[in-house]
Every structure is written in structure tokens, then in C-alpha cells.
Amino acid sequence: MGTPSTRPTINERERLEAARGGDEDAFAALVDPYRGELHAHCYRMLGSVHDAEDALQDAMLRAWRGLARFEGRSSLRSWLYTIATNTCLSAIERRPKRVLPIDYGPAADPHDGLGLPPIESVWVEPYPDQGLGLEDGYAAPEARYEVRESVELAFVAALQHLPANQRAVLILREVMGFSAKEVAESLETSVASVNSALQRARGTVDERLPERSQQATLRSLGDDKLRKVVEGYMDAMQRGDVDAVVAMLSDEATWSMPPLPAWFQGRDALVGFLRAGPLSGDWRWRHLPAHASGQAAVGSYCWHDGENGYLPFALDVLTLDGERVKEITSFITRSTRGREREFYERWPEQPVDLSEVGVVFERFGLPGRLERDT
Numbered sequence: 001m002g003t004p005s006t007r008p009t010i011n012e013r014e015r016l017e018a019a020r021g022g023d024e025d026a027f028a029a030l031v032d033p034y035r036g037e038l039h040a041h042c043y044r045m046l047g048s049v050h051d052a053e054d055a056l057q058d059a060m061l062r063a064w065r066g067l068a069r070f071e072g073r074s075s076l077r078s079w080l081y082t083i084a085t086n087t088c089l090s091a092i093e094r095r096p097k098r099v100l101p102i103d104y105g106p107a108a109d110p111h112d113g114l115g116l117p118p119i120e121s122v123w124v125e126p127y128p129d130q131g132l133g134l135e136d137g138y139a140a141p142e143a144r145y146e147v148r149e150s151v152e153l154a155f156v157a158a159l160q161h162l163p164a165n166q167r168a169v170l171i172l173r174e175v176m177g178f179s180a181k182e183v184a185e186s187l188e189t190s191v192a193s194v195n196s197a198l199q200r201a202r203g204t205v206d207e208r209l210p211e212r213s214q215q216a217t218l219r220s221l222g223d224d225k226l227r228k229v230v231e232g233y234m235d236a237m238q239r240g241d242v243d244a245v246v247a248m249l250s251d252e253a254t255w256s257m258p259p260l261p262a263w264f265q266g267r268d269a270l271v272g273f274l275r276a277g278p279l280s281g282d283w284r285w286r287h288l289p290a291h292a293s294g295q296a297a298v299g300s301y302c303w304h305d306g307e308n309g310y311l312p313f314a315l316d317v318l319t320l321d322g323e324r325v326k327e328i329t330s331f332i333t334r335s336t337r338g339r340e341r342e343f344y345e346r347w348p349e350q351p352v353d354l355s356e357v358g359v360v361f362e363r364f365g366l367p368g369r370l371e372r373d374t
Contacts (some may be wrong), residue, residue, distance in 0.1 A: 012076055020067050027064055034077055036132045037139075038084050044150060044171050045088035047098035047160045049126040050246045053193070061089040074182075081176070082186040083117055085168050092164040100329065101256035101263040108262040114344050117259035119337045124160065124258075126292040126317050126331050127151045129361040134294075140177025148294035149213045150175040153317060153329060156293070158208035165203035165343045173198055192243045207250035214295045219321050227289075229323055230296050233316075237300070240279045250324040255327045257314070257330045260344060286310045290364050292317050299366040300330070302348040310370035311352055312361040328340035 018026035038059065042052035062083050070079050099122060108115070129151050139147050148169070149155060159167050165187065171193070172183045180194045187194070218226060229248070236244035246267050255270055256263035264273045278285070284303040291297055296318045301310035312333050319327035334347055334357065343350060358368025 014077075016067070016070070016076075016250050016365075023104065024064075027067070030076060031060060031063065031080060034080050036069050036134070038080060039132060040127070040129075040134055040147075040151060041084055041171065041176070042088055042346065043127055044159060044169060044175065045085070045164075046091060047156050048121075049125045050056070051095075051365070053090060055091050056084065057088050058091075059084040062087065076119065077109060078182065078186075081172070081178075085172065085186060089164050089168060092167075095161045096122055097254060098122055098126050099160060100153065101258055101261055103157060103161075104253060107265040107269065109256070110264060110269055110276055112262075113341055114257070114260045114262045116339065116341060117342065121259060121276070124153065124157050126153070126248050126297070126315055126329075126364075127156070127294075128292065128365075129292050130293050131365055133365060138177065139175060142173075142177035144174040146215050147175070149215045152214050152294045153282070153327075154209055155205075155213075158205045161208065162201050162204055166197045166204075166260070169194055169197040170201040170205065170215065174202075191224060214319060217294070217333065221320070221323065225323060226296060226320075229320065229325070230289050230298060230318070233325065234289070234298055237298075238285050238287055240281060240285075242271060244272045245274060245279070248325050250321050250326040253324075253326050253329045255330065257332055259332065261273055278348075284310075285313075286370050288366055288370075290366055293366055295319060295363070299361055299364065301370050304349070304352060307369070307370065308352070311354075312358050312366070312368065313348055315360060315364060315366075329358070 001203045012030060013028040016366075033089065035056070039052055039056050042055040044057070045048060045054055046055060059080070065081060066083070070076070104122070129148060134147050136148060137146060145155070159171070162170065168187060169183055172178045172186065173180065178186075180191045180299065183193045220230070233245070233248060236248065249267060249270065252266055253270060254263055254265045255273060263269055268296045278326050286301045288299045289297075290299050292315060298316040298318065300314045300316055302313040303309070304311045307351070315331040315333045317331065319329070332347070334350065336351060338344065338350065361371045362368055
């Protein structure tokens with residue numbers, strides 16, 4: 001399956017024989033070149049980095065145990081994608097779909113507070129695309145979506161609205177560029193069924209995607225204008241300048257904060273939210289530029305008296321419309337153990353588990369804390 005679809009090379013055949021004999025190092029040498037793209041594939045299917053890691057580990061174990069059944073009539077890459085896809089399909093059966101807050105419920109009124117996070121996480125997570133070395137451009141000539149476009153928040157969130165089989169078909173055909181015949185073999189179905197599922201999946205996804213991807217937007221902006229936008233956002237947030245932040249936003253901009261369900265839309269609502277919440281003057285912030293899910297992002301750190309430093313609070317993923325910010329998805333990294341609204345109203349100052357708080361940031365190449373003079 002896939003492009004190129006070739007049989008194992010001489011080196012692969014030698015390693016295959018060694019791995020079949022129980023050589024774990026030979027097996028690792030076989031599969032390691034594909035781990036990054038398989039991880040991204042599992043993420044697209046599941047919408048979660050954590051779930052993708054679990055699925056990939058499970059898929060690698062299945063591959064190790066099933067190596068004797070790999071006959072080499074297709075490429076090793078094809079075989080691994082088949083295993084990873086079916087592992088993800090099994091995982092999807094066991095848990096609810098993941099969404100962003102804007103798909104979870106209606107926009108909130110800032111006066112109503114932030115609400116409580118669901119007991120079980122249902123949120124799409126940001127993807128550390130640079131840290132895992134995703135390539136630019138298309139995975140294959142037949143692909144419809146760019147590799148980085150396919151991990152953008154809007155795209156991954158749209159995928160989660162598809163039935164599992166349609167999701168697999170669209171990703172394998174439109175992102176990876178595999179043929180209908182290859183996908184049919186992988187999913188043990190017919191080419192006609194694959195083509196039918198693809199048409200239905202395209203309709204659902206196209207309805208939910210913006211007219212322009214973030215990849216196209218970032219290219220049109222260029223590095224200098226993008227840097228200006230990100231630095232302007234960081235400066236305004238750090239100074240607590242609500243008017244400056246709102247001036248950067250599009251008229252119907254949204255702000256969400258997974259794992260909290262509340263989200264706000266429009267300049268008036270965002271003014272109320274910012275003044276009552278992060279920019280109330282109760283907390284001190286520092287920021288660093290980042291990159292996540294194929295998009296511009298900012299790591300937000302909040303001063304914590306108990307730890308005498310700025311600790312990771314949220315990874316703000318920015319969705320741009322030209323030089324305006326139309327969505328801020330602020331993925332908060334702090335504990336969700338509190339079950340009272342007041343806990344989240346004063347979230348930045350709650351006790352911090354240092355063994356957990358920096359893990360998300362480190363995935364995105366950000367430090368686990370900032371000192372006073374940073």
C-alpha cells in the first residue's frame with residue numbers, strides 16, 4: 001500500500017529474516033524509519049497524541065508478533081499502515097470521539113464562568129508536528145491534502161465527525177495517497193465500497209473545513225508578517241493589554257480552553273472574558289513562540305509564587321485569517337482534579353504537579369519553566 005509500493009529491498013529482506021528469528025534490533029531497524037509517519041497517522045485517526053502513542057505501541061507489538069505472516073508481496077510500509085489503521089479502528093470502538101469545545105456546546109457568556117471539565121477527556125489534542133519531523137508538501141502525488149495541513153486542528157476535528165471506516169478511507173486515500181485497491185485490501189472490503197465511503201467522507205469534511213488551510217495562510221503571510229503577528233500577540237498578552245489583544249482579532253473570533261468546555265465568540269464576549277480572566281491583572285505572564293498542529297502557537301507561562309518561577313499554563317494554538325487571529329485554542333496543561341468552579345476561576349494559582357506540568361510543553365520544544373528574569 002502507498003507510494004512507492006515496492007517489495008522489500010535486499011536489506012529489508014535480510015533484516016526480516018533476522019527479525020523473524022527473534023532479533024529485536026533487526027525489527028527496530030525495519031520499523032523505526034516509519035514510526036514518525038505512523039504516529040501521525042494514528043493521531044489523525046484518533047485526534048489525541050496520547051491515544052496515538054498507545055495505538056502505535058500496540059501496532060508495533062502486533063507487527064512483531066505477526067512478522068511470520070508478512071510474505072513480502074507488498075511493501076513493509078504498506079503492511080505497517082494496515083496494522084496501524086486496524087489498531088486505530090479497534091481503539092475508536094472503545095471510546096467517544098474527540099472534539100474541540102466549539103463542537104461540544106454553544107458559545108458561553110463570560111458572566112457565566114468557565115464551567116467544569118468533563119470527567120473523561122473528550123478533546124482533540126495539539127500535535128507536535130515539528131518535533132516528530134513531519135515533511136512539508138504532499139505524502140504522494142495522488143494526495144489531496146498536504147501532510148501538515150492534515151494535522152491542523154480544523155482538519156483533525158473534522159475527521160472526528162466521520163464514521164471510523166470513512167475516516168480511515170479518507171486519510172489513506174486523500175492524505176497518504178494510497179490507491180482505492182490498496183485501501184480496499186487493507187480494510188478487507190471492495191474498491192466500490194472504498195470509493196463510496198470516500199465520497200461521503202469528502203462531503204462531511206468539506207462542509208467543516210475553512211476555505212483556506214493554515215498552510216496556505218502561512219505561506220501568503222511569509223515569515224516576517226507571521227513573526228509580527230505572533231510577537232504582537234505575546235507582547236499584548238504579557239502587558240495585559242486587552243484592547244491590543246482584541247484589536248488583533250477578527251470580528252467573530254473565538255477563544256476556547258480545553259479541557260474546559262466554555263468558549264467565547266466575538267469581540268465583546270472576548271473583552272469580558274479577558275478582563276475577568278487571564279488579563280484581570282491577578283496574574284503575571286510570559287510567552288514563547290512555538291509551532292503546533294501545523295500552525296503558529298505560543299507557550300503561555302504564569303508566575304507561581306509557590307514555585308518561584310513561571311510555569312507552563314497553556315499552549316495557545318493560533319488560527320489565522322490573513323494577519324488577523326480568528327481562533328485561539330488554548331490547551332491548558334494544569335490538573336483537572338478540582339470539581340468546583342472556583343478551582344478553575346483561580347486555576348493559574350492552584351497547586352502544581354511539577355512532574356506533569358511541563359510534559360506537554362517539552363513535546364513542543366518549550367522549556368518546562370521560565371525563571372524570574374526571562
